[in-house]
Amino acid sequence: MSSLGRAWGHLTLPGKIVFTVVPLLAVLSAGLVATIVLFGGAAWDLVQSNLDFVRFLAAATITLVITIPVAFVIIYMELKVIAFMNLRVGPDRVGPAGAVQSVVHGLKVLTKEDFTPTGADPVVFTWAPVVTYGAAVMTLLVLPFAPGLYGQDFNIGLLYFFAVGGLGVVGLLMGGWSSYNKYSLLGGLRSAAQIVSYEIPLTLSVVGLLILAGTMSLNQIVQQQSGWFTDWFVFRQPLGFVIFFIAATAEGNRTPFDLSEADSEIVAGFATEYSGMRFGFFFFAEYVNVFILSALTVVLFLGGWNAPFPFPDLSLALDPGSLGIPLLFLIALVPVIGTLVLAAPFYLLRSSMRWWVALIVGFVLFNVVAGGLTFAWAYVSFDWVAGLVWFMAKTFGFVFLFVWMRGTLPRVRIDQLMGFAWKWLLPAALLNLFATAAAVVVVGS
Amino acid sequence: MTTKTGQHPSADDPRVIGQHPSADDPRFIGLHQSADDPRVMLDDGVGVYEPVPPYPPRTEREAEFYTLGEGEMFLNAGPHHPATHGVLRVVMKLDGERIVDLDPVLGYLHRGVEKLCENADLHQTIAYMDPLEYVSSLFCEWPAVMAYEKLLDVKVPPRAEYIRVLTGELNRISSHLLAMGFHALDLGGITPILYSFIERDEIVDLLASITGQRMLFNYFRIGGVNGDLNHDFMSRLGDWMSRAGSEVMSNTTLLNENEVFVRRNRGVGVMDRETALGMCWTGPNLRASGVPFDLRRAHPYSVYPELDFDIPTRSEGDSLARYLLRIDEVKQSLRIIDQCLHQMPDGPVTAKLPRLLRPRPGRAFAAVEGPRGEYGIYAISDGTDQPFRFRIHDPSFLHLQSFNVLAPGGLIADWMAINASLDPIMGGIDK
């Protein structure tokens, strides 16, 4: 007993917690399984009767979770693309061509010390990254990724987007104020001034588009742009598009408007005192914002999920279910036969190749072919696959543009930044609005 | 000034100027206090760093600076700030984002090189020169060997002079490229610095092939240089020279034609001719203010009188002019290198000198035109093999001083542009 007690004494506090909680969880989960077995049927009925709520819950969870891989991909993209522009190699140690580098970064911030500086306001300091990240994630709810693939189809979707997206600055301001650091304070106030100023041209630049579309629902705006790519709003609102993109860059705190975390001026701005996962949240929120702003640009001006040209209707009249029992044979035999057929030429034509190497090559080739065929089948059969492909392609095109700007441009000064918003973007946005309204009146009447 | 840390003790404090304090004065309290000293800790136990020094102001200027006006605050930048080019600390007095006044605090890199040199023999002192301005080491060695050559009345062989000019101009190009890259980096552009490093890397590799070092060359010797040019160096230099001009210029287009960069620099940190001379400026910074002062022409040394090159000047005196002037200088340096390669005579690369050098008692001052301005050495010999006094004059020291003239009235971001365009190197400033 004394040895057990000594072992217990050697445990650190987290260890003690783990040793207490894990058995407790085991017991609880066993109970849960028993409950499901006993009352599962009744629970299923409950889900059936509250399908809307369950759907909402699922959508919220998925939008929250999807941000993490998206941010990882964008961070990796930024590392690699800027490295390419700088004539560097970039990350190349973790994973093939360093592909897992951003995941490892994520793990690193998770394991770092979470530090609250002396003099900081701990409550505000802790909540600031949550607010910023939460605002970014909440805007994802209304973004239509593909036909039928969206969290909610609000009739005021765009308004909701701007309202919730504007909340992110509150988090930056909270972080800047509560850090008890002058650099943080300057960074927080800079971002507040910047985002409040750029919110105006950002919102005004899409009003012309709203006049044309006649709706604020992002879903319907996308549907109105279907057909050929000439139907996209970018060709009917070119000025609005340019203003929107510039203002979006400023909204996302991206170069050349990244004044709130200008590393050579105010160290790291509002994030100066943050470390560990709290910094990670700020960091992730920035990249999620890049994705969201790119996605919104695509949705509003570049046709969202629509392909640039109407795709010929090739949907196969083949319903796999109609095959019945032969489907099982197909699933069992096609990989074997495919592998053998693809392996044979290698084995026969290259005498130096061993039979098992040829088999492996055949199997890999088969997988590539089968994957491609499956994708093609999914593309022509399901609207949402095709839509998602086009949406993601366009969105990441814009993400690339953001990264490109970061690799190219220096930073503007705060007075130039504000002057640009109020003296150039705002009048241009108003001009765009009046021109659109006049055109609608003249042409529409 | 009402903070607890900034309390002024009585006016008859021993550390006022003119009264030399003694260690056993009970009123003297060192700054390095233990944690329970009431003056470094606030009452509630919150350790707060205030830039206001915990001793009475020693001068009028300090008292004036450390008194806050309405709505002003101090911002302490450095010694570990990303844009301070080393370990410079600058206390800024801010009104919002606008700089009201600022006070550079030096000494974080002070190594006492002058004192070290007084205890080393003449050859050893040259090695101490290299880490002063570590991006243009040859220009720190050069005035030192020139001063010793004056003290010893040594005649340097012409080939050695040409090699000095050749390697010096290579070093000038590498230093200017670095300055241009860091200028962009300080303004938030991350790519130009890496483009600058392409050519700079080639140059330091070239110099390493004759000196054995990439940064701290230790190549010049009293009466010549350490080792002749070798085949590796010559072949690579010819290769590099054939493409250097076009490549250096193509790398600068990313910035020169960049509207954001130009707007950040135009009209920022304007220095007029008279103030620049009054602040003892030299080098590209002075020439950007319209003064065609270049020691290579104004006080010719080495073989520069035999070489044909121009002294570019600009009249604007702002950060952009200082940046563009460096590009012009790179072009001129390439011209000089070309001429050196064509005119270089054969012959020995060092004068014949004894191992132990004991100059007669006397004084010598030598100065060369480095990438940042006038590097000067004032050496006094007392007849021993060690210099009696070894004064190092560094141009960045004086450029840094004019922060007080250039930065007030501008924004914090302007200070970055000014700092980058003045191109100070803290190793030389702090000695």
Added chain:
Amino acid sequence: MDRALRTRLEARFGDVLTGPLRQRHDETELRIAPKDVPDVLRSLHDEPDLRFELLADLAGVDTGEHMQVVYHLWSETTADWLRVIADGIPRDEPRVPSITFLWKGAEWLEREAYDMFGIVFEGNRDLRRIFMPPDYLSFPLRKDFLLPDDAARSPGEGARQMERANAPLATPAGSIRRTKA
């Protein structure tokens, strides 16, 4: 060596010179008393046939017997460096008038000379230590500076056995390096 400059300088400043006017290589040396520094430098700076516009260097020197402040000037009227030596400053009370009214940039050069030699420049509005910490007591480039002695008086006083046991109280007068150069 600019002979014409020598004649001009001797004619102009003959009455304030405290030592011989020396010339060697490309340098011309002028020795004056510290009290004459502002007048002489103002003349050198302003007069149209001299026009020494550029202060190339300002150095403090401790010759072991007295202090000197050395100014190096450049002018387009001559091919020589002009060296002005304010000679004979007492070592225990070194005071020189400041020249910041001519060259504002001399402010930090004088601060450095104060920091290293303890020379007080009267009229410099910002004469405080520049390289050494503010609570430092010694002047490191003076010839009577002793490292162990200084360390013994530093805040980390007596941390090392060597310093406690062997620290001399003052530099022995015989070990001070002197020069007549």
